[in-house]
Amino acid sequence: MSIETSSWDTLWLNVNIATMAAEAADYGIVEDAALAISKGKISWIGEMQSLPEFDSSSIQVIDGEGRWLTPGLIDCHTHIVYGGNRANEFEMRLQGKSYEEIANAGGGIVSTVSATRSSTEDQLFESASKRLLALCKEGVTTVEIKSGYGLDTPNEIKMLTVAKRLEECFPVTVQKTFLGAHAVPTEYSGNSQAYIDEVCDKMLPAITDLSLADAVDVFCENIGFTYSETQQVFEVAKKYKLPVKIHAEQLSNMRGAELASTYNALSADHLEYLSEEGVNKMKAGNMVAVLLPGAYYFLRETQLPPIQLLREEGVPIAIATDANPGSSPIHSIQLMLNMACTLFKLTPSEALAGVTRNAAKALGLEQTKGVLAVGMDADIACWNIEQPAQLAYQFGVNPLHILMKSGQPVV
Numbered sequence: 001m002s003i004e005t006s007s008w009d010t011l012w013l014n015v016n017i018a019t020m021a022a023e024a025a026d027y028g029i030v031e032d033a034a035l036a037i038s039k040g041k042i043s044w045i046g047e048m049q050s051l052p053e054f055d056s057s058s059i060q061v062i063d064g065e066g067r068w069l070t071p072g073l074i075d076c077h078t079h080i081v082y083g084g085n086r087a088n089e090f091e092m093r094l095q096g097k098s099y100e101e102i103a104n105a106g107g108g109i110v111s112t113v114s115a116t117r118s119s120t121e122d123q124l125f126e127s128a129s130k131r132l133l134a135l136c137k138e139g140v141t142t143v144e145i146k147s148g149y150g151l152d153t154p155n156e157i158k159m160l161t162v163a164k165r166l167e168e169c170f171p172v173t174v175q176k177t178f179l180g181a182h183a184v185p186t187e188y189s190g191n192s193q194a195y196i197d198e199v200c201d202k203m204l205p206a207i208t209d210l211s212l213a214d215a216v217d218v219f220c221e222n223i224g225f226t227y228s229e230t231q232q233v234f235e236v237a238k239k240y241k242l243p244v245k246i247h248a249e250q251l252s253n254m255r256g257a258e259l260a261s262t263y264n265a266l267s268a269d270h271l272e273y274l275s276e277e278g279v280n281k282m283k284a285g286n287m288v289a290v291l292l293p294g295a296y297y298f299l300r301e302t303q304l305p306p307i308q309l310l311r312e313e314g315v316p317i318a319i320a321t322d323a324n325p326g327s328s329p330i331h332s333i334q335l336m337l338n339m340a341c342t343l344f345k346l347t348p349s350e351a352l353a354g355v356t357r358n359a360a361k362a363l364g365l366e367q368t369k370g371v372l373a374v375g376m377d378a379d380i381a382c383w384n385i386e387q388p389a390q391l392a393y394q395f396g397v398n399p400l401h402i403l404m405k406s407g408q409p410v411v
């Protein structure tokens with residue numbers, strides 16, 4: 001079979017590749033390999049010895065010198081657009097107050113809502129830029145960003161507009177998620193049903209009109225929204241043909257993941273208190289389990305998600321930062337790789353799949369991202385490592401060598 005090399009515009013030589021292909025064992029390794037790119041898509045992958053003849057005068061050739069390529073990393077659950085910070089609540093928790101107690105006393109999410117409402121779009125853009133830059137520097141090429149600190153129509157629109165601007169200004173794909181049902185704002189205190197009506201009848205339609213959301217999320221929790229309130233939001237999302245996701249079983253078992261499975265949700269996230277029934281429903285619903293070791297760590301949670309059960313049932317596991325000011329003020333995907341292994345006992349290969357292939361699926365992007373294979377987007381990270389397990393094993397020295405977005409090196 002002759003291979004069409006004339007369309008190639010970029011070629012990596014002398015690399016080892018962790019393709020993360022689903023059908024391959026472990027990392028899907030191709031050693032001593034080359035990878036060609038045509039117009040932002042991967043057009044050839046194989047061993048150096050089977051590389052066809054090519055015209056080097058018209059191709060940008062990059063000698064990888066034995067380094068490793070992986071798919072660009074995907075942080076599939078973040079809240080990086082927000083005003084202020086909650087270091088005071090961190091101190092309160094260290095003095096013995098729980099996350100729930102602080103939330104119930106008027107702190108928590110609603111305190112970030114005040115700071116976000118009083119910030120201008122430019123101020124939010126500037127603070128979120130720093131957080132996004134930290135992620136990109138660690139190899140992230142796709143990020144999900146949630147709203148949920150505006151909690152009224154103009155402020156939710158402001159947050160999602162910032163997320164959209166970030167995509168325009170950074171070499172990163174941004175998936176925008178509407179999380180209007182994150183907390184009950186103070187003006188609706190004690191009347192969560194009226195707030196849910198506002199989310200369903202006003203906010204979601206306005207945001208859909210502006211095409212500002214790729215998905216809809218709900219915080220289903222005793223300090224968030226009930227099973228039936230979550231259901232109401234999901235019904236409206238379904239009407240607008242928006243995929244749903246859920247913050248579920250983080251602090252208690254509300255059967256949120258089960259509910260989400262009946263709406264073909266992309267993912268259920270957190271899941272420390274997920275039951276066996278919940279695991280089975282997630283499997284039946286073809287959902288991704290997004291685990292968030294940063295929140296588990298920062299809240300000093302001790303209840304582990306049912307990892308072995310998820311693994312046995314073949315529910316894909318993704319890992320994300322949950323970067324947010326309250327429960328995970330952590331903007332490091334590399335640290336999450338390490339924590340997924342140390343705290344959740346994932347293998348380094350499972351952890352890497354969690355920020356590549358399975359994270360893509362959690363965002364509905366599995367047709368184009370998360371795996372290095374012919375036809376996929378050329379979002380590629382090149383690492384100064386000797387074996388892929390090093391990505392999860394070490395932390396603090398950034399091994400990223402070159403990051404590529406749609407076939408273009410990122411500066």
Ligand code: DI6
Pocket residue numbers: 108109112182219247250295322324325326327328
């Ligand atoms: N669960 C979380 O971990 C974040 N949101 C949520 O629903 C925390 C948000 C915050 O505390 O500001």
Ligand code: FE
Pocket residue numbers: 077079247322324
């Ligand atoms: Fe979250």
